[in-house]
Amino acid sequence: MQDQLDKCTECGACDEVCPVYKITGEPVFSAMSRLKTAEMIFYNKEIDDARKESIYNCPKCMQCESVCPEEIKITRLVHEARANLANKGIGPLEKHGIIIKGIQKKSNSVGGDPGKRLDWLDEKFIQKKSDTLLYLGCIPAYLVKDAAHATYHVLKKLDFNFMMLEEEGCCYTYLYESGRTDLAKQYFEKNVKKFSNLGIKHIVVPCNGCLKCFKYFYPDLLGKMDFKVSHAVEIIYELLKKRPELLNKVEQKITYQDPCRLARGEKITEEPRELLKMCGSTLEEAEKNREDAICCGAGAGIRSVFPKLSIDIAESLLKSISTKTIATSCPFCTFNLSYASEKKNLEKEIIYFTRIILDSLE
Numbered sequence: 001m002q003d004q005l006d007k008c009t010e011c012g013a014c015d016e017v018c019p020v021y022k023i024t025g026e027p028v029f030s031a032m033s034r035l036k037t038a039e040m041i042f043y044n045k046e047i048d049d050a051r052k053e054s055i056y057n058c059p060k061c062m063q064c065e066s067v068c069p070e071e072i073k074i075t076r077l078v079h080e081a082r083a084n085l086a087n088k089g090i091g092p093l094e095k096h097g098i099i100i101k102g103i104q105k106k107s108n109s110v111g112g113d114p115g116k117r118l119d120w121l122d123e124k125f126i127q128k129k130s131d132t133l134l135y136l137g138c139i140p141a142y143l144v145k146d147a148a149h150a151t152y153h154v155l156k157k158l159d160f161n162f163m164m165l166e167e168e169g170c171c172y173t174y175l176y177e178s179g180r181t182d183l184a185k186q187y188f189e190k191n192v193k194k195f196s197n198l199g200i201k202h203i204v205v206p207c208n209g210c211l212k213c214f215k216y217f218y219p220d221l222l223g224k225m226d227f228k229v230s231h232a233v234e235i236i237y238e239l240l241k242k243r244p245e246l247l248n249k250v251e252q253k254i255t256y257q258d259p260c261r262l263a264r265g266e267k268i269t270e271e272p273r274e275l276l277k278m279c280g281s282t283l284e285e286a287e288k289n290r291e292d293a294i295c296c297g298a299g300a301g302i303r304s305v306f307p308k309l310s311i312d313i314a315e316s317l318l319k320s321i322s323t324k325t326i327a328t329s330c331p332f333c334t335f336n337l338s339y340a341s342e343k344k345n346l347e348k349e350i351i352y353f354t355r356i357i358l359d360s361l362e
């Protein structure tokens with residue numbers, strides 16, 4: 001980690017784009033200050049409450065990393081700082097602890113009733129066998145049910161061979177993101193065993209939190225995995241590219257909002273745009289788009305612990321978009337942006353992309 005810290009020339013480019021710094025105006029919440037705080041934590045120096053907060057109020061949007069001329073892995077340093085605080089017993093924050101208890105009790109991060117997890121399913125659940133698992137995740141299953149419903153039906157209509165789990169549980173990214181890697185490891189191991197017993201070779205996710213967790217956090221703690229991980233947009237794009245005639249054109253003007261983890265993390269920016277165009281949408285672009293897109297403010301545990309900050313970031317993003325309708329390929333962005341739009345009376349309609357495809361297929 002020291003080699004990463006040593007590379008910083010204090011050019012300030014990261015601070016120019018950091019959404020938390022922009023919204024709060026607090027120097028301690030700037031990207032550069034987070035690096036200093038991480039260094040203090042690594043060297044066991046005492047930090048005040050504001051510095052401690054700065055380690056947890058970063059949504060790990062990677063905007064800083066995308067402009068850093070030294071290619072410093074700032075979000076990795078933030079993660080290491082969180083893990084370091086947890087190891088020393090001085091992190092995470094009290095609110096994280098409450099959510100973690102909820103996850104352990106209910107196997108989801110949003111306090112959902114596990115008995116109602118499949119409420120969105122408008123047909124009888126049939127336990128199919130396949131080596132490909134559609135892993136819905138907590139946000140689609142409990143909070144953005146239309147994302148679960150539309151993703152399931154689009155894949156089914158396209159004759160994609162997949163199974164789902166009646167009791168899915170959670171990917172447990174929240175444990176990792178809070179720095180509790182000790183707990184995360186235990187729960188990751190349970191999931192890996194479950195997937196292995198089922199013969200799962202491919203996990204398809206609609207949620208970018210799940211994507212990052214299965215693809216990067218599991219190998220980080222447990223080594224190489226036996227399964228590959230895809231976002232639903234990759235699968236649906238491949239399927240519809242071969243059969244575009246299935247789509248009816250439904251004309252509407254839309255802005256596609258790139259989710260951080262998909263655009264900056266996976267460099268997937270054109271496939272969702274192509275799909276929306278194939279459905280008849282006319283696309284407008286936000287001023288900052290693709291790998292420069294602005295964060296929605298929800299990720300890496302900040303929505304649950306710092307809701308005001310999260311909603312303020314979402315509000316500023318929504319105000320920078322001119323169209324009423326916004327499509328995205330992240331259920332968590334859909335949730336946070338919809339919530340902020342309603343709370344701040346911005347009259348935006350935020351849609352998970354598979355809804356547009358399903359409407360076009362019907």
Ligand code: SF4
Pocket residue numbers: 014017018019020021030031034057058059060061062063064065074075
């Ligand atoms: S990841 Fe985002 S919020 Fe965190 S320091 Fe970088 S730019 Fe700021």
Ligand code: SF4
Pocket residue numbers: 007008009010011012013014015031032035064067068069070071072074
């Ligand atoms: S952009 Fe990179 S080099 Fe410049 S201040 Fe930020 S971390 Fe340091």
Ligand code: SF4
Pocket residue numbers: 108109136137138139140169170171172173174207208209210211213
């Ligand atoms: S990443 Fe997905 S499964 Fe994991 S906690 Fe978030 S919504 Fe739930």
